[in-house]
Amino acid sequence: MNIFKGWMKNIKDGLKSVFRGKTELGEEEIEEIEEILFQSDLGTQMVISIMDKVRDGVKKGEIKTYEDLEKLVKEDFLRILGEKKTLELKDGLNVILVIGVNGTGKTTFIAKLSKRLKKQGKKVLIAAADTFRAAGVKQMVVWAERLNIPVVAQQEGADPSSVVFDAISSAKARGIDVLIVDTAGRLHTKKNLMEELKKIKRVIMKNAPSAHLEVLLTLDATTGQNALIQAKNFHENLGVTGLVINKLDSTSRGGHIITIKNELNIPIIFIGTGETEDDLEEFNPEKFVEELFKS
Amino acid sequence: MFDSLSQKLQRIFDKLKRKAKLTEKDIDLVLKEIRVALLEADVNYKVVRVFISRVKEKALGKEVMESFTPAQQIIKIVRDELVYLLGETSKGIIIKEPYPFLILMVGLQGSGKTTTCGKLANFLKKEKGKRPLLVGLDVKRPAASRQLAIIAEKIGVSYVIDESGNATPVELLGKALKKAEKEGYDVVIGDTAGRLQIDEDMMSELEEMERKYKPREILLVIDAMIGQEAVNVAKTFNERLGITGFILTKMDGDARGGAALSIREITGKPIKLIGTGEKLEDLEFFYPDRIASRILGMGDVLTLIEKIEKTQDKKKQQQVANKLVKNQFNFEDFLDQLHELKRMGPIENLLSMVPGLSPGTNIPQVDEKELAKIEAIINSMTKEERRHPEIINASRRKRIARGSGTEISDVNRLIGQFKKMKKMMKRFKRMKNIKTGISNFLPF
Numbered sequence: 001m002n003i004f005k006g007w008m009k010n011i012k013d014g015l016k017s018v019f020r021g022k023t024e025l026g027e028e029e030i031e032e033i034e035e036i037l038f039q040s041d042l043g044t045q046m047v048i049s050i051m052d053k054v055r056d057g058v059k060k061g062e063i064k065t066y067e068d069l070e071k072l073v074k075e076d077f078l079r080i081l082g083e084k085k086t087l088e089l090k091d092g093l094n095v096i097l098v099i100g101v102n103g104t105g106k107t108t109f110i111a112k113l114s115k116r117l118k119k120q121g122k123k124v125l126i127a128a129a130d131t132f133r134a135a136g137v138k139q140m141v142v143w144a145e146r147l148n149i150p151v152v153a154q155q156e157g158a159d160p161s162s163v164v165f166d167a168i169s170s171a172k173a174r175g176i177d178v179l180i181v182d183t184a185g186r187l188h189t190k191k192n193l194m195e196e197l198k199k200i201k202r203v204i205m206k207n208a209p210s211a212h213l214e215v216l217l218t219l220d221a222t223t224g225q226n227a228l229i230q231a232k233n234f235h236e237n238l239g240v241t242g243l244v245i246n247k248l249d250s251t252s253r254g255g256h257i258i259t260i261k262n263e264l265n266i267p268i269i270f271i272g273t274g275e276t277e278d279d280l281e282e283f284n285p286e287k288f289v290e291e292l293f294k295s
Numbered sequence: 296m297f298d299s300l301s302q303k304l305q306r307i308f309d310k311l312k313r314k315a316k317l318t319e320k321d322i323d324l325v326l327k328e329i330r331v332a333l334l335e336a337d338v339n340y341k342v343v344r345v346f347i348s349r350v351k352e353k354a355l356g357k358e359v360m361e362s363f364t365p366a367q368q369i370i371k372i373v374r375d376e377l378v379y380l381l382g383e384t385s386k387g388i389i390i391k392e393p394y395p396f397l398i399l400m401v402g403l404q405g406s407g408k409t410t411t412c413g414k415l416a417n418f419l420k421k422e423k424g425k426r427p428l429l430v431g432l433d434v435k436r437p438a439a440s441r442q443l444a445i446i447a448e449k450i451g452v453s454y455v456i457d458e459s460g461n462a463t464p465v466e467l468l469g470k471a472l473k474k475a476e477k478e479g480y481d482v483v484i485g486d487t488a489g490r491l492q493i494d495e496d497m498m499s500e501l502e503e504m505e506r507k508y509k510p511r512e513i514l515l516v517i518d519a520m521i522g523q524e525a526v527n528v529a530k531t532f533n534e535r536l537g538i539t540g541f542i543l544t545k546m547d548g549d550a551r552g553g554a555a556l557s558i559r560e561i562t563g564k565p566i567k568l569i570g571t572g573e574k575l576e577d578l579e580f581f582y583p584d585r586i587a588s589r590i591l592g593m594g595d596v597l598t599l600i601e602k603i604e605k606t607q608d609k610k611k612q613q614q615v616a617n618k619l620v621k622n623q624f625n626f627e628d629f630l631d632q633l634h635e636l637k638r639m640g641p642i643e644n645l646l647s648m649v650p651g652l653s654p655g656t657n658i659p660q661v662d663e664k665e666l667a668k669i670e671a672i673i674n675s676m677t678k679e680e681r682r683h684p685e686i687i688n689a690s691r692r693k694r695i696a697r698g699s700g701t702e703i704s705d706v707n708r709l710i711g712q713f714k715k716m717k718k719m720m721k722r723f724k725r726m727k728n729i730k731t732g733i734s735n736f737l738p739f
Contacts, residue, residue, distance in 0.1 A: 044335045223520045
């Protein structure tokens with residue numbers, strides 16, 4: 001079927017082809033623009049809001065060329081994404097709680113982040129609190145050993161809160177700068193598992209009250225509209241302070257980032273771009289938007 | 296967050312009532328909402344476009360059937376078309392001679408391959424009486440083989456993993472096949488490493504396995520939450536390996552699963568199984584009609600009914616149904632139903648199947664503790680009170696609260712909910728076009 005021809009077409013080529021030498025866009029072209037935006041996994045509301053502006057611009061004669069359109073969309077995205085935000089660390093103990101749905105890349109992200117922080121001269125400790133998944137602890141421990149970073153672990157099936165409790169005592173005793181907590185993946189729809197995370201957070205706040213706490217949510221760039229629902233649920237339950245978008249090395253666009261930022265105003269801190277321990281980048285809104293429009 | 300599709304459509308329906316024939320404009324009005332619903336459900340936009348034009352063609356000028364309103368007619372066309380496109384009801388994986396029958400599990404990182412391998416092995420062993428052998432071909436992710444080994448031990452299935460740390464996945468698979476032949480395993484399930492479809496080296500590795508060992512099934516594991524990327528993944532894996540089907544995972548979440556339609560449309564390959572939970576038994580057949588309802592945000596009534604049928608005692612069901620019909624349902628029946636409900640597993644999974652409580656919209660959070668409380672309250676009622684809830688006055692409420700260790704407000708709430716529920720049941724009975732018998736089976 002040739003509707004699938006040119007599948008990998010990026011936003012730029014897609015939007016450009018809408019014009020096809022025209023300077024006036026009709027309803028058909030506008031619908032095409034809308035589809036291209038959908039292709040980037042932007043949420044429905046977001047697409048609708050952009051399309052309102054596009055229709056308006058077309059009506060007023062402000063959008064005549066591809067460049068006009070690109071400018072409008074880019075500006076909108078950049079306005080929503082805001083300034084670049086980096087991971088905030090303070091003097092004394094910092095605790096980074098890493099949460100997310102199964103398979104979104106928590107453990108791998110933690111390995112990458114630990115290496116990065118260690119390189120910056122921080123004393124890092126990892127709490128292997130994914131005690132649920134078969135070999136979840138082992139995966140974290142293997143990474144930690146590879147990177148030569150200390151790790152606190154208990155046996156599989158142990159109460160994750162108790163692992164965290166141990167890790168905090170250990171962090172205090174060793175004068176650790178950053179304690180990173182790996183947790184089991186969970187669907188945001190499982191209430192009891194969300195309660196388990198809340199308990200972990202309570203244990204941290206109770207036992208390390210003066211520590212600076214960051215709650216980072218990992219999201220999979222290939223996820224569709226559900227990403228927003230995930231973020232919303234985790235945020236409501238745990239107060240997410242930053243997002244980590246993994247698997248951005250795929251051909252997916254991760255457009256849901258923009259939707260999430262728009263709806264929940266949670267900053268995106270890191271992006272994962274590969275499987276090795278160095279494939280971690282700070283999120284840069286301008287670069288991200290440029291990439292979206294790269295041909 | 297969003298209005299559910301049914302709500303949106305209801306508004307349009309009201310406008311279209313009592314029309315004998317559908318005009319193009321009527322159809323467009325409804326299809327516009329359907330289009331957004333499909334996009335919201337992550338169906339690929341190109342697939343949506345083709346789909347909508349096909350539905351329009353079918354709906355144009357059609358006489359409205361007597362039992363339907365015009366809008367319902369369109370919904371029926373949409374649903375039928377969706378079901379048709381989603382393919383046949385799956386029969387799982389059919390294992391045939393010659394043995395060993397090789398199954399390769401492939402997919403992106405984090406889609407759930409390892410867990411699914413365990414589930415499939417468990418299914419083949421328990422339901423089909425096969426002797427599977429699991430092979431850990433993921434030598435990349437730390438402790439991946441360990442994870443597979445633990446799962447294999449849990450379900451009592453043999454496994455092969457690389458202990459030395461220097462075997463390539465291709466060699467490892469060869470070794471496992473030899474072992475299977477020698478020791479009489481009839482199925483070999485290979486758990487490959489997660490990879491992006493654009494990773495050239497990793498994709499060639501799979502191609503090599505395919506060429507060398509000719510797997511009889513290559514199953515692409517896809518996360519039900521995947522977005523527009525689904526088509527790229529499915530297309531590339533299919534072109535390079537000739538996959539034989541899909542397994543959709545994490546269907547116990549609230550994603551609408553529109554990817555199911557996209558991957559099916561683009562490859563023509565069937566969806567064979569779906570993963571519905573973290574337990575190793577949580578693997579189910581694929582029913583296109585159910586997914587169609589889910590994609591449209593209309594609940595999954597059939598799965599719910601089946602679940603209830605499976606666990607409930609037929610006779611009791613009939614009794615309850617009769618009572619519901621006559622609106623004589625009381626707290627005693629409620630308590631019975633509560634016990635039945637508990638046997639069916641996590642209540643939120645059940646709720647997500649109720650029409651109107653569709654995934655991604657408004658599934659109420661049900662606390663199992665809350666249920667225990669309800670049980671305690673009903674247990675503290677006298678028989679008379681359970682049978683005739685209307686006699687429960689203020690002083691009785693007080694006594695019930697004290698007896699069950701709850702607050703009067705809890706008791707009030709339960710009685711209020713009970714009344715509301717009875718009203719809802721009445722409404723259900725009046726609703727047309729809902730799958731036959733739903734009201735006979737609804738436990739609450």
